Amino acid sequence: xxxxxxxxxxxxxxxVQNENELSKRNYYDNLTSRLNGTICKHHIFAVIxxxxxxxxxxxxxxxxxPTLGMLYxxxxxxxxxxxxxxxxxGVIRTENTLESRLSSNNTNTKRQLRSLGxxxxxxxxxxxxxxxxxMFIIKPMTPLxxxxxxxxxxxxxxxxxxxxxxxxxxxxxRNATSVxxxxxxxxxxxxxKLNLSDVSIDEIEKIILGKRLMDVRQLVExxxxxxxxxxxxxxxxxxSCDKATSRDECGNKAYxxxxxxxxxxxxxxxxxxxxxxxxxxxxxxxxxxxVIPYRDRSFHLPIVIRFLTPMLQRQKxxxxxxxxxxxxxLNFNRAMLMNVGFLESLxxxxxxxxxxxxxxxxxxxxxxxxxxxxxxxxxxxGADRWEYKLPYxxxxxxxxxxxxxxxxxxxxxxxxxxxxxxxxxEILKRIGExxxxxxxxxxxxxxxxxxxxxxxxxxxxxxxxNLLKNFKPRLKKDGLNNLQYKKPEVTLHxxxxxxxxxxxxx
Numbered sequence: 001x002x003x004x005x006x007x008x009x010x011x012x013x014x015x016v017q018n019e020n021e022l023s024k025r026n027y028y029d030n031l032t033s034r035l036n037g038t039i040c041k042h043h044i045f046a047v048i049x050x051x052x053x054x055x056x057x058x059x060x061x062x063x064x065x066p067t068l069g070m071l072y073x074x075x076x077x078x079x080x081x082x083x084x085x086x087x088x089x090g091v092i093r094t095e096n097t098l099e100s101r102l103s104s105n106n107t108n109t110k111r112q113l114r115s116l117g118x119x120x121x122x123x124x125x126x127x128x129x130x131x132x133x134x135m136f137i138i139k140p141m142t143p144l145x146x147x148x149x150x151x152x153x154x155x156x157x158x159x160x161x162x163x164x165x166x167x168x169x170x171x172x173x174r175n176a177t178s179v180x181x182x183x184x185x186x187x188x189x190x191x192x193k194l195n196l197s198d199v200s201i202d203e204i205e206k207i208i209l210g211k212r213l214m215d216v217r218q219l220v221e222x223x224x225x226x227x228x229x230x231x232x233x234x235x236x237x238x239x240s241c242d243k244a245t246s247r248d249e250c251g252n253k254a255y256x257x258x259x260x261x262x263x264x265x266x267x268x269x270x271x272x273x274x275x276x277x278x279x280x281x282x283x284x285x286x287x288x289x290x291v292i293p294y295r296d297r298s299f300h301l302p303i304v305i306r307f308l309t310p311m312l313q314r315q316k317x318x319x320x321x322x323x324x325x326x327x328x329x330l331n332f333n334r335a336m337l338m339n340v341g342f343l344e345s346l347x348x349x350x351x352x353x354x355x356x357x358x359x360x361x362x363x364x365x366x367x368x369x370x371x372x373x374x375x376x377x378x379x380x381x382g383a384d385r386w387e388y389k390l391p392y393x394x395x396x397x398x399x400x401x402x403x404x405x406x407x408x409x410x411x412x413x414x415x416x417x418x419x420x421x422x423x424x425x426e427i428l429k430r431i432g433e434x435x436x437x438x439x440x441x442x443x444x445x446x447x448x449x450x451x452x453x454x455x456x457x458x459x460x461x462x463x464x465x466n467l468l469k470n471f472k473p474r475l476k477k478d479g480l481n482n483l484q485y486k487k488p489e490v491t492l493h494x495x496x497x498x499x500x501x502x503x504x505x506x
Contacts, residue, residue: 180282180316182373187314188366194307194449196362201302205494208309212266216273216494223262223273224492230254255347269313274497275305276320276348277313284318286371289351291341292359292496293334295326300359300451305495307362314366320348321496323359327489328502331459335413335423336503339483342407344490344499355379355401360451363399367445374439375403376431381446388447396438397424398448402431410434412480414471415506419461422468429471482506 209216231254264271270278278284290308294301305321312319324341326332338356345351353372361383368379379399382388402410410430417423431438440446461467467474488501 178282180279180285182285182369182371185315185369189311189314190367191365191444194362194364196303196449196451196453198299198453199302199306201305201493201495204302204306207306208495209266209271212264212271213494216264216266216271219262219264220273220492220494223258226258226262227254227490227492230258256349259348272320273494274320274348274492275309275495276318276497277309278318279313279316282316284316286317287349287352288312288317288319288370288372289342289345289349289354290319290321290357290370291338291345291354292321292323292357293326293332293337293341294323294359295332297359299453301496303451304357304359304362308357309495311363311366312370315369315371317371319370320345320351322348323496323498325498325500326503327500328504330504331418331461332420333415333418333503335417335427336415336483337501338413339415339480340485340488340501340503341499342412343480343483344488345497346404348497351404353401353403354407355399358398361398361448362451364447364449365445368441370401372401372403375401376406376436376438377401378438378440379446380448381441381443383448383450385450385452388444394425394428396428400424400427406431406434406436408480409436411475411478412483414467414474414478415483416467416474416478417461417464418505419459419464421460422464426468426471429468430475433472433475 205213205216259272259274259276262273265280268279268281270280272278290312292301292304301323308321322341322345324337324344326337341356342354345354353375355370361380363379370379377400378396379401380390380395380397382390383398410427410433414423414426414430417426428438484506485504486502488499491498491500
């Protein structure tokens, strides 16, 4: 719209000299006021007419066609009122829901709420969104430990007994009065200098278990013997297996029931043979299985367990190590070993998520939280071998995590990559095909150091690029669906469970 300027007389400010000048002044004043009034009226009318044009059109339509016009008018009013009504109801419901959730967030409730991890670790979540913390309040996947009837009975009659004579589940229930924290966890080490020199597994056991080492070793030996007796020849005298179940299904129950009855309290953690740790001073928020594909890396394994075990204990997680060892001389198949480790570890516990961890990668920062938030997740933002950067933007190797249901959703991991390379790239593509999005920690929290000595990578697979390019036709038939392997040899060690398996090409 034009910017109108009022009409003015240049000499209007001069004084009146005589009657002629006075008459001229009256004439020009009258003309100026008339012009300004006309322009002002035109300006205001133009603005009002543009604002009220829809009303004018509606009024004209109603006067010409009263019946249809009234129907249209009622329809418009009903739509506007409906949208406004449900908007108000939605706001009220949201406020009531958030208020009720926040009021129930205390340390003594069985369903204590959980906030998503530090927003700095997830670039996809903006700062403005994360300020509304209520958007991210969800329930922990791991329920409270429910002891059996005999454990509850033992608890009521155990006032005069020591902790060594009380079932493990009772001790955890008695001592744990709150859910373990996920944010603002105390005693975490921000950045530590890693000593990656060679060390034996016996020395690591002494460092981690201290004076309880001999008792733990005796417990591990006893548990291995009980499991072998329960599994070999279908001997079920130590477990309550139904006669109609298969031998393998009975074995699943054997592992769990034998382990539940053979546990030991060490400081603030409950130790289970095979390197399974459960916090006793709080209820674990997540149950995490660390699956390590492995072959001929006896120098690396003690080092990674040496640093991961105390870090995960400080993070207050329930966790266990499952070293899946390829027991043959074929080219190394990392992804197939992941499938085996995933299925075999479920014999021991119903884990919430699985972290697939290379044996030569050591995290520097305890704030790299290994819980199940933000799955699927890439835990590595850089390594010293690449100057603490990623080799390429879509890199998804070394240390990755998925939820239990997500592994089934992507059909497991590919079994066709015999040799080095491309299996982690296909896993990323499978995640995309399943409609999932990954999160990746950023900055120094996700830095790793790589053990360089005694390091020899598997030979490159020549067909890896073609397999990666044509992965879609294999998606439904390559993975957990077609996985076949001989019965593995499972051995419980003090700090980990070894699953030795002879895998073959399918």
